[in-house]
Amino acid sequence: MKDLESVVIRFSGDSGDGMQLTGTQFSNTSALMGNDIATFPDYPSEIRAPSGTIAGVSGFQVNFGAIDVSTPGDDPDVLVAMNPAALKANIVALRKGGTIIVNLDSFNEAGLKKAGYDKDPLSSGELDSYQVIKAQVTEQTLRALANIDIDAKAKGRCKNFYALGITYFLFNRDLAPTVKWIEQKFGKNPLVAQANIAALKAGFNFAETTEIQVSTFRVAPAKITPGLYRQVNGNEATAWGFAYAAQNVGMELFLGSYPITPASDILHELSKLKNYNVKTFQAEDEIAGICSAIGASFGGALSITTSSGPGIALKGEALGLAVIYELPLVIVDVQRGGPSTGLPTKTEQSDLMQAMYGRHGECPLIIVAAKTPGDCFHMAFEAARLSLEHMTPVMLMTDGYIANGAEPWRIPDLEKTYPKIRTHRLTGSLPEGQKFLPYKRDDKLVRSWAVPGMPGYEHRIGGLEKWVDTGNVSHDPKNHEIMTKIRAEKVAKVADNIPLQELEGDKTGDVLVVSWGGTYGATHGAVAKARESGKKVSLMHLQYINPMPKNIGELLKGFKRILVPELNMGQLKTILDSRFGCQTIGYNKVQGLPFKISELVEVINHTIER
Amino acid sequence: MTDVPVYKKKDFISDQEVKWCPGCGDYAILSSIQMALTKIGKKKEDLVFVSGIGCSSRFPYYVETYGMHSIHGRATAIASGLKLHNPELEVFVVTGDGDGLAIGGNHMIHTLRRNIGLRVIMFNNEIYGLTKGQYSPTSAMGLVTKSTPYGVVDRPFIPAALALGAGATFIARTIDADPKQITDVVVEACQHKGVAFIEVLQNCVIFNDGAHDEVTNKDRRDDTTVRLEHGKPMIFGKDRNKGLMLKGFNPVIVTIGENGITEKDLIVHDATDYNVASMLTRLSRPEFPLPLGVFRNVEAPSYDEEVQKQIENVTKKKGKGDMVSFLKSGETWQVK
Known part of the structure; x- marks a missing residue:
């Protein structure tokens, strides 16, 4: 048995083969066994693309390890390919010398043809530099379930558990959590539960009895901060962060939403x-x-709306309304590849400009961004807090990568971590003879919040420009300019209510890597690696984007070069350059895929040398 | 319920100067609705008017209650969120034929379909006023407007028929020339559970003056309109001698006293009968008198109540949730 620091495994098959479920089970089990993990589902936007074709390949990658795991991994060490198309689509990514587990039964003439293979790769020699485990997954599953009284189609559907069983043996995983999960999931259908468990065990036993042909791995538990952990993906964490913020402040959480990939899971949760x-x-x-x-x-609710890029575009006019109303509201943008329908299931960071400037008029928003799946909880809370404390809309940016990616998350001590949010809600009734001025402000330029049902506070708000204090409609030229400046200054003052920016690494050096949002795993991992090899490089990862922490300008001055890697064509770079008058170096990728750590290490080294 | 103060109409007049054109039908509607507010038995602080964009949508500024003037077409959506959050409020939507049926058409049909307890009052002047005279989804065919110099070639909506098709449970049509009927209809709408859709025919003196003349003209209106009263036969005419009778599935106009026709032969209005409502929505000028009053008023579960009920049921079953313990539930593990 070999002890490994971390292993990247990719499950791959037809989109109907249940690979997302298989990958999730593997991750959950690994997390329960104490590994640090990071996952990355990669699936086509078609629910069922033609079976057996490359377009229909669905994948789920998990990186689990005994060390701090910050991304779902670069190149997989192990590939599970349920059909020839899955092999063809993923072989390029596999580490040379890696292990391939194939479902032999699908490598027939029709399957090879659909995948576009002229020759059978299993016998052509093209896989010679890999370790190939051939398993008759379909055949063996059917045989294992011979005595279970369900139809052949239902039996065939159990084959993903057979494949999972093989990997459980290879990586010394405990079968119990998955068995328990199957029993709960198919509680109403005990025969199906029995069949899936039988398939899982059959796969495990197959691997065990053929042990002589493969070397197995054991991944020891990771050294991570003590505490109570659970697994969480970004969309779940986002949902829970808002639910907790509402509880913290004692208000109803109201979500108005329309289904859209990859944000819908927040609505579901x-x-x-x-x-x-x-x-x-x-x-x-x-x-x-x-x-x-x-x-x-x-x-009077804590109100949120959740969407992705195309939906945010549609919400633009109403966002302007919320800005001029000066009401609390959080908008979540789970970014995906664009423009237009673009790459709905793939990740990208290309909505930053839309968040900053995507409305007519002078229309500033508070913008915050989550950096990891677990951080979505914290930033959702922060978005709610800032919106309520400053009476203005906040946009929370996440992306498809962290929204669907999962990691072990140390459950925070909520009462200790999060002080009570201070809102501007008025209560009771207005004393007789007084007049309520809805747009009168405090020293932070924040107005008060009176809601229907409160006697004496009856007032009207509108999308037309309003007179200072009274909020009455006003077309006065000077007044419009005053109000425009007030709304901008109000958002700028939020800088006094957010933490100062921290750096990972020293305050001076050759290169400062500046990243934001969901690329943190990769930039953190890459900077750590570069520092291990003695490079003078630090990381500045932004969670508060508008306004930015007050010390950003100062921190930028400590480095010879500033590298801004982004999954877009240079949006944060443009903002930094224009705001701080610096000339940053962009590294941009828009392939619908996250950064690899190795890729960024190379870019860092190149930036130092240039 | 705590005591509701006795209100006078002036209690609902805000300090803002009303800025519609002189002679605009909106003045009469505003006044009738302010009058209605004194009769609905609700407290002032529990009333909210929500509007979109257009002449009619300036309405909330003029009413001394809570109010939101919003963006074009979206008042029904905004009001839905408000009503869902606080079902105790009496939420009115004030909209127009362009705001409610063109840019806001989608929100309108879904609001009606859900049967959420909003009072949707749609001013129909069959023209765009605020943008200065383009045709609307209710403009008559052939109408010459700034955007149709050779006449409208679109077929117009019949708002009541649209509302019925969308599943509205309360549908009424009234007219700016009859303030008392507006008041009565709004008061009745406020007793209704679920959504109420009220079309108010309104005259735009600038861009479509006289569009409803035929049914407002004092000399002719008794002959050109039929007043609906639940449980009463459909009689109309200056001499109250004309009526509507069914011949097969179709309504016909008959004269009482001719060919042996008596009141008993006429259609009796039944606001709970879908077929009656359906027939009424199809009666149009010049063949028939235009029906005014409450077309339909039926009981059905309202969305806001059902949402509340579901929450109560789940809470009863699972207990009041606490996020602190929620986060620790499910699969967790301790790292030492």
Whole structure:
């Protein structure tokens, strides 16, 4: 048995083969066994593309290790290929010398043809530099289930568990959590549960009995910060962060949303939390999603709307309304490849400019971004806090990569970590003879929040420019300029209410890597590696993007070169260059894929040398 | 319920100067609705008017309640979120034929379909006023406007028929020339559970003056309109001697006293009958008198109530949730 620091395994098959489920089970089990993990699902936007073709290949990659794992890994060490198309689509990525587990039964003439193979790769010699495990996954699954009374089609569907069983043996995984999961999942259908468990065990036993042909691995538990852990993906963490923020502040959480990939899971998750003072409204479109949230906010709820790039574009006009109303509202943008429908299931960071400037008029928003799946909880809370404390909309940016990616998450001590949010909600009734001025402000330029149902505070708000203090409609030229500046200054003052920027590494050096959002895993990993090899490089990872922490300008001055790697064509770079008058170096990638650590290490080295 | 103060109409007049064109039908509608607010038995602080964009949508600024003037077409969506968050509020949507049926058409049909307890009051002047005179989805065919110099060639919506098709449970049509009917209809709408859709025919003096003349003209209106009263036969005419009768599936106009026709032969209005409502929505000028009043008023579960009920049921079953313990539930493990 070999002890390994970390292993990257990719499960790959037809989109109907259940690879996401298989990968998730493997990850959950590994996390329960104490490994640090990071996962990355990669699936086509078609629910069922033609079976057996490259277009229909669905993958799930998990990196699990005994060391700090910050990304789902670069090149897989192990590839599970349920058919020839899966092999063809993924072989390029596999580390030379890696292990391939194939379902031999699918390597027939028809399967090879659909995948575009002229010759059978299993016998052509093209896999000579890999270790290939050939298993008759389909055949063996059917045989193992021979005595179970379900139809052949249902039996065939169990073959992913057979494949999972093989990997469980290879990596010394415990079968119990998955067995328990199957029993719960198929509780109403005990025969199906029995069949899946039988397939899992059959796969495990197959690997065990053929042990002589493969070397097995054992990945020891990682050394991670002590505490109570659970697995979480970014969308779940986002949902929970808002639900907790609402509980913290003692308000109803109202979500108005319209289904869109890859954001829908936030809607799904919050829809389950009906007994947590959470109300969800699946609206008729994106616009109604944000508008219903604005209505609920006027009524006194902590209101949010969730979407992805195309939906955010549709919400633009209503965002402007929320800005001029000066009501709290959080907009979540789970970014995906664009423009237009673009790459719905692939990740990208190309909505930053839309978040900053994608509205008509002078229309500033607070913008924050989460860096890891678990950080989505914290940043969702922060988005809610800033919105409530400053009476203005906040955009929370995540992306498809961290939204669907999972990691072990140390459950925070909520009461200790998060002080009570201070809102501007008024209570009671207005004393007789007084007049309520809805747009009168405090020293932070924040107005107060009176909601329907409160006697004496009856007032009207509108999208037309309003007179200072009273909020009455005003077309006065000077007043418009004053109000425009007030709204901008109000957002700028948020800088006093966010933490100062921290660096990973020294305050001076050759290169400062500046990243934001979901690329943290890769930039953190790459900077750590470069530093291990003696490079004078530090990382500045931004979570607060508008306004930025007050010390950013100062920190930028400590380095000879500033490298800004982004999964877009240079959006943060443009903002930094224009705001701080610096000339940063961009490293840009828009392939729908996350950065690899090795790729960034190379870029860092190149930047130092140039 | 705590005591509701006795209100006078002036209690609902805000300090803002009303800025519609002199002679605009909106003045009469505003006044009738302010009057209605004194009669609905709700507290002032629990009333909210939400509007979109257009002449009619300036309405909330003029009413001394809570109010939101929003963006074009979205008032129904905004009001839906507000009503869902706080179902205790009486939420009115004020919209127009362009705001409610063109740019806001999608929100309108879904609001009606869900049967959420909003009072949607749609001013229909069959023209775009605020943008200065383009045709709307209710403009008559052939109408010459700035954007149709050779006449409208689109077929118009019949708002009541659209509302019925979308599943509205309360549908009424009234007219700016009859303030008392507006008041009565709004008061009745506020007693209704679920959504109420009220079309108010309104005259735009600038861009479509006289569009509803035929049904407002004092000399002719008794002959050109039929007033609907639940449980009463459909009689109309200056001499109250004309009526609507069914011949097969179709309505016909008959004269009481001719050919042996008596009141008993006429259609009796039944606001709970879908077929009656359907027939009424199809009655149009010049063949028939235009129906005014409440077309339909039926009981059905309202969305806001059902949402609330579901939350209560889940909470009863699972107990009130706490995020602190939620995060620790499920599969967790301790790292030492």
